[in-house]
Amino acid sequence: MNSVIKNAMTPGKASRASLLPLILLTCMGAQAATFTGTVVDINGNPVVGAMVTLEPSWPGPTYVTAFSDPDGRFSLPDQVNYRRGSEFQVAIRALGYELVDSSMEEAGDGVSLTVIARATDNQVASAPASAWLQNKANHDTTSTFVLDCVGCHQVPSPEFRHYAAAIADIPGTDRDAIRHASYDALVKYMNFLSAEEFGRGPEAGPPDASRVYEVGDGPRVIDYLSANFTDRMDSVSGYDWGAPLAVTPQTAIMEYEVPRPNAIREVLLLGEPKQLWAADVASNAIVKIDPESGYTSSLEVPSDTPVGPHSLHRGPDGSLWVAPFITSVVGHLDVNDGTWDTWRMQTVNGTPTGIHDLSFGADHTLLTDNDGLVWFSDIVNNAVGYLDPDTGAIDHYMAPPVLDRATTGTALYGLVMTSDREEIWFSQLNIGSIGSFNVVTREFGLSFQLPLNSGPRRLSISDDDILYVPLYGTGQLVEYDTKTNTQIGIYDMPDMASAPYAVTWDPVRKVVWIPTSNTDVIYRFDPADKSFSVLPMPRTGAFLRMVDIDPDTGNLVTSYANIVGHVHGPRMALIIDPGDGAYR
C-alpha cells in the first residue's frame, strides 16, 4: 500500500486543471471492493458534510462522490463497479477545508479510507463563484449584473480573479482609472467572444472588432466591476451554503466527462438499458453515454441545416424530443430503434422560428394539447406556437405588449402546460413577465410582472397546477397558483447570487429542485413548509442548467453545461441519487 500526493495544491495549478487536490492510492487485490471511510481534520475531529470524490481508473463514471455524515463517515455507492488492483484518486470539497493526506486499508471485502483535511479561513479553493457576490446592499445592481454576464458563464471565474490580480499589479496611483480602463478592455473582449459565439453561422469568420466591442449594457457592467472587484480577489471567507444539506449517507453523485470539444446543454436518461442523452448545441449532435461503462458515442441529428440541439424533452413513450437553439428544426428520436423524425418550421412572414421549449407537464414529460398538438415557445419572435407532429402543420401567436416594457427582444423562454391541457404558461426572460395562453380559444390570458432585472427562466408546474418560476437575476423562486390566479409567494434563495436557471417539480417527493448556474448547487424547495435545503456539487465551475428526474429511480439527471467555447469549466453529464429512497 502506498500513498503519493499526485497534484499538490498551488493556486495556479488548481485553477488551470479545475481540480481539487488529488491523492493517488494503489489498491491491491483482484476482486471488486466496497469503499467506506472517514473524513477528519488535523486534530482527528470529524468533518461533516464533506464531499469525497473518487476518480477511478476503470470503466464507469469518471467521478463518484459521497457525503460525510455527522461522524465524518462516508460510503461510496455499491452499484459502481470498483476494481481492485487499479489506481484511483481521491479529492474532497468542503467549504473552508483543503485536503492534506489520505490513506487506505483493506478491511474484509472492502477498502477503508482515511481522509485528512485542514480547516482554512480562505475558502478560495472550495467556495462557489457567488461567494464574491454576497453584498446584500447592492443586490439590485448585482441582479442586473448576473443577468448581463452569468447568463453565459460563472462570475467571478478563476480566470476573472487572476485578471483582478493582474490589475492590482499595474503600477500607478490613480487606481480607479486603472481599474476602469482594465475592466473596459475585459468587457470588450467578452463582447467579442459573445458575438462570435452567438452572432454568426458556422462558416463565417471572426466578427468585426470595431462593431462588436461596444454593446449597450457594457458601461453598466464596467461600472459594476470597477466598483465591486477592487482587490486581488485571491481570498474569500465566511461563505456557507445558506441552508441545511439535502443529503443522506446514501447520497451519490456520478459524473461523466463528455469528450471535448463540446457545448453540452441538457441531459436525459432514456432507453433500455438506460443511457444518458446529452444535447451538444455546438456540434449538431446528441452525445450518448452508457452509465455502466462510461462509453460515449455521438449521433448526428439528420438535417440539412445545423440544428444546435439545446432543450431535450422525454416523450410519453420514453422517446427523445430535441428542440434547437435559435434554428427552426425540431427532432424526435426513438431511442431504442434509432429512427429520427424532423420538422422544419418557418413563421408566416418568413422569419425563422426560434424554438426554446416544448410543452411539458407535471412529470416533466412532453405534453400535447387535447388535439395532439405540441406547443412551443419562440424566443426570436416573442410568440408561442404549435407543431402538429402528424401533419407538420405549425402556427404562431405573437404575445401582446406588457405594460410599458419592450415588445422585441423579450426572450419568450420557458413554457409549461396545465394538467387539463388547455392552457400554457410562459416566461419572458428579458422583460420580467409571466403570461398565459389558452390553446383552445387561442387567446392570451392573464399575465403578471416582476422587476425588469428578475430574469424568469425555465418554468415548472406541479400536479396541482402550481407554477414555479426561478428568478435568475434576483435569486428568488415564485410560487403561483394557476387555478385561482394567485401568487402564493416569492422566496429568497439561500444564496441570492446563485442564478437559479430552472425548476423541476418532483411528482413523487412533492418538492421542487432548482439547479443554479453560479453556486455549484441544486436547491430543494419543500412547498409544505416553504423551506430550502441544498445539494452541492463536488466541483467549482459547475454551471448547472436543467434537472430532470428519472421516473423509475427518482435519480436527478443534469449537466455542467458551460456554454461558451472559451469558458473552461467542467463539461459533464450527471446522475445523482439523492439517497432518500423516495422512489423505491
Added chain:
Amino acid sequence: MKFLIRTLHIAIFASLLLATVLAPSPLFAQEASEGASLVMEHRCYACHDMDKALIGPPYLAIAARHAGHKDVMEKVLATKIILGGGGNWGMVPMVPNEHVPEQDALVIARWILGLPPSR
C-alpha cells in the same frame, strides 16, 4: 577546448548555411503556419491584429519591440500568453489564457517574434 568551440562554430555555420540553401526549411515553414493557425484556434484575434492596435498591441509592434532579444522573449511571451498581466503597453493588463497549452504558447510566441520587421 578552443578547438571544440571552433568546431562547434563551424558546425553551426554549416547548418545555418544548409538552412539558407534549403530555405524556407519545411520545419520552419510548418512552424510558422502552425503559429498562424494557433492564433486563430485560441482566438487571439479578439484582442490583437497584425498591424492595428485593438484591445492589445499589434503583433508587428510586439515583434519590433523585442527584435533585439528574441531568445529571452520567446519564453517570456509564452508565459505572458498563459498568465496575462503586464501593463507593458499602457495601463491595461492582458487577460489570462490559462486554457492555452504551454507548447502552443511557445509556438505562438516564436511566430510573433519571427514576423518580419516591416511588411
